[in-house]
Amino acid sequence: MIFLFADDPLPPAIGPDEFAAETGDMVITHGEKDRTLYVGMGDRSKAKPHTWRKATASAARHLEKKGSTRIQIHVPDDCVTVDPIVEGALLGLYRYDRFLDEKRKNKPKVANLDLVVSASRLATAKEEARQAALASKATNWMREIGNTPPNIMTPAALAAQAKALASRSGIQCRILEPADLEKEGMGGILAVGSGSVNTPRLIVLEWMKGEPGEPVTAVVGKAITFDSGGYCIKPPASMPEMKFDKMGGCAVLGIMAAAADLGLRRNLVGVIASAENLIDGEAYRPGDVLTTCDGKTVEVIDTDAEGRLVLADAIAHARQKYRPDLILEMSTLTGACMVALGTDRAGIFTDHEPSREKLIRIGESTGERLWHLPIGDEYEEAMRSDIAFIKNLGSRQGGASSAASFLRKWAEDIPFVHLDIAGPASIEKDVPHACKGASGFGVRLITRFLFEKP
Template sequence: MGEVPKISVEVVPEPPASGDLVEFVPEGKRVSSDIPEEEFRGKKLSTLLLREGGRRRLYVGLGPQESIGPAILRKASGAAVRSLVKIGAEQISILAQEWEDHLDAIVEGALLGAYRFERYKPETLRSRTGLRQLWLCIAPRLRREAKEKAKLGQLVAEATNLVRDLGNEPGNVIFPEALAERAHQLAKEYGLSCRVFEPRELEEKGFGGLLAVGSGSVHGPRLILLEYSGKDPGRPPIALVGKAITFDSGGISLKPGERMDEMKFDKMGGCAVLGILCAASRLQLPTRVVGVLAAAENLPGPSAYRPGDIIRTYDGNTIEVLNTDAEGRIVLADAIAYVKKEFRPSLIIDLATLTGACIVALGKEKAGLFTPDRELREAFWSLGEEVNNPVWPLPLGEEFDEQIKSDIALVKNVGGKEGGACTAAAFLQKWVGDTRWVHLDIAGPAWITKEVAYLEKGPTGFGVSLITRFLLGQANQAQRTKPSQKGSGRKR
């Protein structure tokens, strides 16, 4: 997974004789009496490269001791690997003896930092080297636990890089039916069940939202259903719903041409759902998980849907269309209605690059978090900071419901300029009803347009680490409490 060669990850007590070395340094710690303090103080993500005995040693600053945790170690590890890979490193040893508690974050950051997407470059322009071997050097007495943590970090990073690969693919390669085919391939590889609803079946079953949004393209929409049964396939699942608009021109309400190429990333919510299901299978989580991808291509065309149209969704509810560029909430309404009726999930989590308004509110680094459930809000808020998938709670409320009231349908698909991210969430809540629910508006952090110290520019795979670790935490909690209740699961 990812554009780097398959990377071997090993936990060892001492670094091998070959390869480069990485050492993390808290702020204020001297690395050598020969290095002036002014040259390297250990400030956050600062680096110092030295040659020692014929090999390179890279020092990476962690910042103040009191702020060191998994978030900064993940970034520092990514920054170290990116820096060394750029100068030809293929084998790297990370001296992690002081940081064994966060080894999963270190491995995850390293493999995310090693990722490159070069599939469409000529051979002569591709990188000649890449990371092939990563050693984690730890205290021998902690080796067993460290290996488990390293494996977790590796699986999460590989799932994230898989999502980044899908996200990087252009609209002429990944369109709805192509995404469905990739989902079939991944399901076969990871032991998931997969079903795809094609346009004829979508019409027969009444998926009016997906059909409307995809009506302007020669590539018809798809509803992609993935299931991971876990250890108790009879229990109500956790449902993940992802917006997978493979390219979004805005439809008849056409977007400006500038930066429209980035709209191949409008599928990142759906791609994240794919990656999370693959990670759940590899981790053998006991929790039953259902993933639904609402895939369509939003283009203008002779049969495209129009402002003023009335759409009827899977559950019979109606939407007045005022702007065809507010299409994500329309396809999600169909997907949420379907998963709610057919699976009766214990929790619905949706991920979507839904609104530019969320970027205006929070910037590019944080996702908008919406849920009426205080416990879920606190859990996602805290976990997001820890795994470098930061989220920030935004409000729901009657004032946003008022903005999307329609005179001729249940709701209209836009609610004015004020609180755009909140009105979009209020729209989705009409289909969620009283089911426990988390909505993540990932429009900001789903991709970056400039590389940073620890990541290549392009899609980030945002949400994979956050939700995979949330599912892992739920599984661990369930194992501790051992609930005896069993749900009805899928309707027969």
Template sequence: MKLEVLAQAPASSKADLLRFAPRGSRPVADVKPAEFDGLASTSLLHREGARRVLYVGIGASASVTPDLLRRAAGSGAKSLLKIGAEEILVDATGHEAHVGPIVEGIFLAAYKFEAFKAPAARRKTILKSLRVVVAPAHLAAAKKEAEASRHIAEATNIVREIGNLPGNEITPIVLADIAKELARTHHLKYTVWDEKRLEKEGFGGILAVGKGSANPPRLISLEYEGGARKDAPVVIVGKAITFDSGGISIKPSDRMDEMKFDKMGGCAVLGILRAVADLKLPINVVGLITSAENMPGSRAYRPGDIVTTYSGQTIEVLNTDAEGRIVLADALAYAVAKHKPRLLFDLATLTGACVVALGGSRAGLFTSDPALRQALWERSEAAGDPVWPLPMGDEYADQIKSDVALVKNTGGREGGASTAASFLQHWAGETPWVHLDIAGPAWITKELPYLEKGATGFGVRLLVDFLRKKK
């Protein structure tokens, strides 16, 4: 899609015009307030000469936020696409501080997963051009922010496309191939561990979870070097279970099809590394994707097994469906030992307990660093990837103590998201560390203003925004 930021609208253009209308405004004189008055999430389509103009309500001017404009722009774009728009012109004057979210909303709204649809059922038109008009004094800054947001949104959409692919299309080996191609196009260092190398180097957690599947596991590393060689990297670990049946502790059949989305933490890592490379951030970033398929095969790991991880620490398996923390343990331990990161993240669709606690819109945020907690919490709302802090502590660590190993892989129903985070902390150690449980917002089952059903790409925008602004 072509993107331009302009100081004035073109004299003549075929583009449909998108304008934001605050509460109480009357953009069209002959339209009564009862019909349209700028209430958030409402819209008015009007013809002005030969041009279609869509006014999208944004509510009270004092309540306008970056995410509100992202949603307004996205819903406006979706409405225009439904009536055949191929070019959109956005009047962003007065909203120059939020040009980035406006661009993001439209790019995200333009994505549709149609890989397996019959040609006749696919969207008839695609968005070819987006122009954004701002006041001349803001042109340079708006251009820079729009271009950055374009890269972030495109990376998010790629994550959504990979995430939406089913388990028969995406296996750990295929995911490794996708990472390899990303490394080639974006000049990243790529390393992959196959099952033989994983066994040789002692990655017992990943191997245990992947044993039951005909599709062998992989550990994937992508390294971006934007900083000095001596600078310690930020390491981002992602869980990518390409399909999670639950293993021997098999899941109920209801909604098991959604377990193709258990790879979304690892997919987010791909998007983050792509965006970081496109933006040429002056830092070093390492992405580690720990990928397996959790199946109840004849070689599958069992409840009662004791697994020895990369660090030598042991796990008593009580439930094979609590597999994400087991594969993450290996990757976190490797990250600490190999890269000695200045900051360590992990993203994982880890617990249903987090969804019960927070619902489907927010990720659980776990860290023992108050400054990190506050910074991520504050930025998450503007980034459109909202999080909410949840506790860790001795009471949760006590729930996962094992009589026969260091820890057991489940601590029962009470505080399940917090016991899972406390489990991971054993492998993060003293490294500054953030765990994001994205089980709720990683995919959606009903459309949002700028997102269709399916994978959301959650985490890409939040962490890229954080890395862009981290000193």
């Protein structure tokens, strides 16, 4: 695999009528024993890390479809670091084939990737490639969990994945089952999970590798393993994709895995609120009043606004038990955010300017792009309840911001960042650089943020 910009000379075997080296162009030449794929990069001045990542992913997927099982990638010095190329190849080659028939499942797969770099950058490139491979491995692992159907990936099964991660990585894991949730007074999680035989869980993962006395950073995620909407039921067309309502929690698993594999030297805790939102005679209803673990009461207006209920307990638990210096929460929380931003960006909601600026900058590099949306007291009036501390739904106008403002109530005085990943958490159909399904959004973004965090 060789990359060419539009101003590079073409190899003698390729004519300008068949390959112009524009973004997305690819052409294969055949030698006696091998073949070479030339990949167009377009305008040299516009190449960014994610340009390299997408180009490599598209090219690797193209070669695999052609039957390649080993790929040699020539990394030009124009690509300042090798990590976007490694990530592009490994993330691009991922596919979910667990339930395919044997014929489709056993298609040739790329088993080896070789990088060719200039001698002067060999040592640096090896370390960059190692780190990128570990981050990609954690991302693809969480994608596998995210793609698993809801009849298999229940809250208990998700907790088992967390336990398996802990046993192989040195992470400490604690699972709160229904009796524990009752004891802790976690009325939000218990209510959302009350309509399912697959009972809810709160998953807590600790990676305490910082210096003594250093603060804890908390990452919190929503993992609704299937969301019917409850009594405020969703339209049938929306149902099949609701296994992806667990992607915030899956991202937390991936972040914890990457932190352990990469040897993060700080105190990190991951909290995942997992439930299945279904309907039966025990299910919660509009009009119910719930009490979360810190004593706040919530009037239920809409059972399909369940994510903020489970997250209220998770955020409060992180705040009360760990007093972190930052709570960073991720969830597929609102359709309103997806309407506002589409499927390529997540919304970032926070008053904590240093975190906001750093996350947006890192996201531009990792390809997990963010856009700042407002959070503030002006959204709280619509959530004012006559019978409880707050309602779980505000106005349709500013729906993503009101949801973020709701969650901030449970962070209280702790700096709080909410990422609404409803848009980019999953991919609706195959694209040149990625397969349909869970995207892995957030793992590399937050992992890099944690390593840069002072």
